[in-house]
Amino acid sequence: MSEFTLFTPLDETKVFRDPIHGYIHVNNALIYALICTPTFQRLRRIKQLGATYTVYSTAEHSRFSHSLGVYEIARRVVHENKYVAQSLTEEEKIYVQIAALLHDIGHGPFSHVFESLTHTSHEMMTQNLLVQPSDIHDLLESAQHGLGLTIASLITHKYPKPLCWQLVSSQLDCDRMDYLLRDAYFTGTKYGEFDLERILRTIRVANDTLVVKQSGIYAVENYLMARFHMFWQVYYHVNIRCFESMLVAWNKRVMMVETTDRLVMDYHHLIQNPTDLSSYLMADDATLISLFKILKDHDDPIIRDLSNRLLNRNLFHEIYLHDTTMEALKDQLKDNGYDPTYYLLDDTPMTTATRPYQSKGKQKINIITNDGKIKEITEVSSIMKALADSKTQSEPCHFIPR
Amino acid sequence: MSEFTLFTPLDETKVFRDPIHGYIHVNNALIYALICTPTFQRLRRIKQLGATYTVYSTAEHSRFSHSLGVYEIARRVVHENKYVAQSLTEEEKIYVQIAALLHDIGHGPFSHVFESLTHTSHEMMTQNLLVQPSDIHDLLESAQHGLGLTIASLITHKYPKPLCWQLVSSQLDCDRMDYLLRDAYFTGTKYGEFDLERILRTIRVANDTLVVKQSGIYAVENYLMARFHMFWQVYYHVNIRCFESMLVAWNKRVMMVETTDRLVMDYHHLIQNPTDLSSYLMADDATLISLFKILKDHDDPIIRDLSNRLLNRNLFHEIYLHDTTMEALKDQLKDNGYDPTYYLLDDTPMTTATRPYQSKGKQKINIITNDGKIKEITEVSSIMKALADSKTQSEPCHFIPR
Amino acid sequence: MSEFTLFTPLDETKVFRDPIHGYIHVNNALIYALICTPTFQRLRRIKQLGATYTVYSTAEHSRFSHSLGVYEIARRVVHENKYVAQSLTEEEKIYVQIAALLHDIGHGPFSHVFESLTHTSHEMMTQNLLVQPSDIHDLLESAQHGLGLTIASLITHKYPKPLCWQLVSSQLDCDRMDYLLRDAYFTGTKYGEFDLERILRTIRVANDTLVVKQSGIYAVENYLMARFHMFWQVYYHVNIRCFESMLVAWNKRVMMVETTDRLVMDYHHLIQNPTDLSSYLMADDATLISLFKILKDHDDPIIRDLSNRLLNRNLFHEIYLHDTTMEALKDQLKDNGYDPTYYLLDDTPMTTATRPYQSKGKQKINIITNDGKIKEITEVSSIMKALADSKTQSEPCHFIPR
């Protein structure tokens, strides 16, 4: 019944032009079919860096092109790195490429911030789309029975051979390698650049896990420093945190209104039932933009004001408690007619997930020394030790209107 | 009453990071205020290249960052090129920068294709926003009485000193110089690259018009070839023309339905009254995306099908009449249950506006030779002559469903 | 007796870092051994662009890195382009790579200008090194009897299958593709950039000759325009022609002196016996630099002056006969104490070899149209026709001291 198996080739290699990789090459029919599904095409409508474009105005690239990029790095590493190639079965090579391609299909509008609105994670949503009925799931099953579950096991680190999931999701994976280069390119910063070619050349395999040859250590240091600097200069920029805090406040208020407007009702349903896949798959950046536009004329003045601000980038500004007190701030806001519940915003707390590098559990980056010993990178590099131990350098702040 | 005049400086130069120009520098308070208006911020929600991202997936950059880029080139040329600097008054230097910044504010969803849906042009809409009440207009007037009209006169080539409008809109203007570099960067092609620095260095002024020094001729040839190749490889790509033809068919059908859905009613109003600025300013790419999502479940099967296709990039394909006849095509479509009115689409006709270079009227690129003579570029370069005379290389086609 | 055959692999792939290609990959033992010969290492001591560094100061790259780059493109095309791969035997793939690597070993000091001093061509010298006893020749013979002659036949276009030599030396060959990109990179100009990846993807084979698929035509146009602009902006720069004319004058005078100085005697021998390979292989850029330094204190005032000028970049300047006459120039020079024989220099005549593109003999670039017809590129592109027909745009000049 199925059109193709795991290995069916395309008649002709399809290529996608890409500024990071030159071309992205697809010659597997299943992978091409996955790219053509509505669920994957939807990633074109979700910006890779959420609200970052309000600060770095050219950061307008989507999860779609990033996902193709992760796939391309995966495709190269499983074929071009002979150590990886020898350690994987032919089936596993396809698994790794599919998991790389699909790792982000669960993302919602404005990427990460949506997770906090819905109290879900994009990884969980990705899993749902892989194992519950969906265009993606059905296609996977048609090629190999149980494939949805297999791909999900790579994304959840449950696949028995660690190398397979480490290539997709670890401290040194195709995901991060693509997004650092891509985010640097599209923001126009240089912090994210590192030597991808050298890392790909120095990857080795020991006990079915990914390690890096000693001579690759500088390239890995460079990559981790790139992550560190991208985090502080781009990902954690104060104005982006501000936009996200404002979105959280807006969401809180919007969820309280009673409405007969279809778009708003749909939004209520979406936030309250994020695991309803059919409504989730209709959510994208345009969903929020359209709501801002409708609600900027709403009866409720707080909704009206916040919608206007989010639409037109009229941001709050940061305030530090060492300069004032919460009580004074609240009084000041009330004097100006602002309800502190929506106008005195906590900063998004930085989770450990955003640390540039941490060595815990199976997540270490391991180096294989010239004499065959395996050591965690912080053991051999004092700079990476300092990086792993580094404390957050930013004082928490609050956001209020100007 | 006004907060600032034409020349009020900012306390501190504002900079925007940009991959093409490194940084974009703003130290004029009026220009910064213009950037902060909702009308200008709206350009963030309109992709520079419309549907091109369906073919070059990273072509996701907006009119916003392009407009900043055009401004930056204008800022540099009026200050750094001493011939231009000497030929302009201080007021004119500001005019040129403002016109460069605002030249695209009239663009609608998906940029150029929207002009054919509304039978307007973005230049006309830009003018309206400059001379009719709007946030932009009001700000301009507050700085200098009549400024809206002055800026409009640069955009319509009516300002008396040709140099002023030539820098903004001509065969060799800041607009094209930015978009070639930017579109090349964001598509990942190399065709749009040329030597901006050299062109900026070799610009001269003769009789208040822009000319290029003879030694800059190769840089200009390079720039025109870049335009030529970007046109054929990117802007005129067959699949983009297909997407646009499908959008035109979709629009035709959508305009016929009776509806009580607010979004659809708003769309009807927008298309029928494009010069109603308040509704026009709410139109952006998200407007169309949201309609596709709503209408993919509409009662009308044609609307349903086309909305689905546009949302999920399920494109028609091209067919050439040398391989078949119109009658045969129509019969074939009808046999498959397709109404040829919406499923046999004409190709978008190429207008002369898209020709890489034409020497007509005041639009010539003039070279000033070493002995002071002024010659049109096709007189001194046989290759540019061939370029100007080149016929379209593409046979017209039609688009039908696969 | 021989250490290796044509196909012996290295234990581990050797890589050379290269800014143009990322890495250059060598895993054939013969090719690596050829790179290690003194004859090939000598190319490190010969600048790719001769005197160009006196104008573009960073054009200091050598024939060595260029030769590796040509090899790398050849290696990729014979393996990655499936049409080429299918048309060549395994032996021919090695031949093409070796010929690409060795095509420039016959170059002398300051590259092309040395050919006019010795009345030889670098191609002829390359042939001599391939077929007469030399480290290169001996190595080739040890791997396969007659291999020197085979490689020479690729360089002289005598190898029976045209595809083989076309990849090495034709209007669209690995040599030109590398040097345009490399010279653009090292001069810091942008004129030489084109889309190498796309050309490599659109190469096809018809009747054992190289053709390009119709969809690659813009990439080829771009490449030919790159050549055209590099020629006029870099290769044919008036100050480089001036330096070369001064070198010719210096050589004429140096060849007349009687001397007992070993370096000068060696130089006389070299110029008079260029086909004496042992002395030729000791000639490199340092040979001329050392002579300039010794002869700047010579008894003969003309040798002294010209040596000083060449060493310290004290160039003549150009003069056009439309501004004066030869007689007037000569009188003026004599009045200033200059002998016109050495101080009134003809411009280097531009040979047809330096034309950006000419369609003659087997040298055409052929396009294969979508319906399988083969057409020369000037038939399908009016711009390339104009390029092929373009006349020199530079008036001949003379050079005299300031």
Place this chain on the structure above:
Amino acid sequence: MSEFTLFTPLDETKVFRDPIHGYIHVNNALIYALICTPTFQRLRRIKQLGATYTVYSTAEHSRFSHSLGVYEIARRVVHENKYVAQSLTEEEKIYVQIAALLHDIGHGPFSHVFESLTHTSHEMMTQNLLVQPSDIHDLLESAQHGLGLTIASLITHKYPKPLCWQLVSSQLDCDRMDYLLRDAYFTGTKYGEFDLERILRTIRVANDTLVVKQSGIYAVENYLMARFHMFWQVYYHVNIRCFESMLVAWNKRVMMVETTDRLVMDYHHLIQNPTDLSSYLMADDATLISLFKILKDHDDPIIRDLSNRLLNRNLFHEIYLHDTTMEALKDQLKDNGYDPTYYLLDDTPMTTATRPYQSKGKQKINIITNDGKIKEITEVSSIMKALADSKTQSEPCHFIPR
């Protein structure tokens, strides 16, 4: 009598094309005259990275283009950074640019390694050229009496206002900023890239010394990491150290031979009298190349062998004492007919000068915090602390023939 003063402008700005800075701009007549001196032109004949091109084959760039680049950064910082501009007198702005341009004129053949052959430093030679009669010195004096001494005082850190010499020579100076970018570009590595524009924007001045604004700390970290990685990946590459050790051994032997050959006699004189400026100024890379070529046929077998090896890149290889003992190595070499004095070579010891960053004396990089406090960078960045404290990661080795 003098042609120009410190401030005489050129009639027209001279520009030099440069891949790192786009164009290098000169409009000061004195600076242009300095560039045209034989002493400065000589830097074209000295490779920036000495023997590095034997490992990174494209590292063929000269001290000449580097020196222009350092000047260009200095020119920009003294004009474009308003804090620096306000802290310097107009004279000091010229001093800084001249010192930046001339800081390397004292370098000898193959750059740093030559210092150990002559037991001099290039800084001392630079000083000599500034304060003793030379074309450079005379030109400086003609523009302003005592200028040679003034420029020397910037290079030796004796000029009273620290900002002036810090821009030229410190832990964060125009020299390092240029060479990191330039060496990265010409080697084709990415390790040396950092965000020059941001550093130039965040430089501030406090108490006449250079400090960096807190928001520039990531850019400085990035720059120091770039230095760190360039050091380990490029500058300290084992094969380059090997080449340099071989050159030291060769020099030792060559200095012992008695000879009547002029080139060799000149070399003896040069090494024994490095402060004889007239002979020093004739020394360049070609001097050594020519000697290798002459001496590869010398009577002495050690000179013959080492000359051959250096000419043709036939390098020794490294050996670690943990694998063997000195005695065993010596015995092995003697058995093979090698004299250990010349064939068992110590590794070049790494001096502290090559450490990526050290905070000592006036050499610190200081950060000015948002509240105006000045702190050394290792106080505010734990990663830079780790970098400053990092121990050499390379075990010392010896070099012997294969």
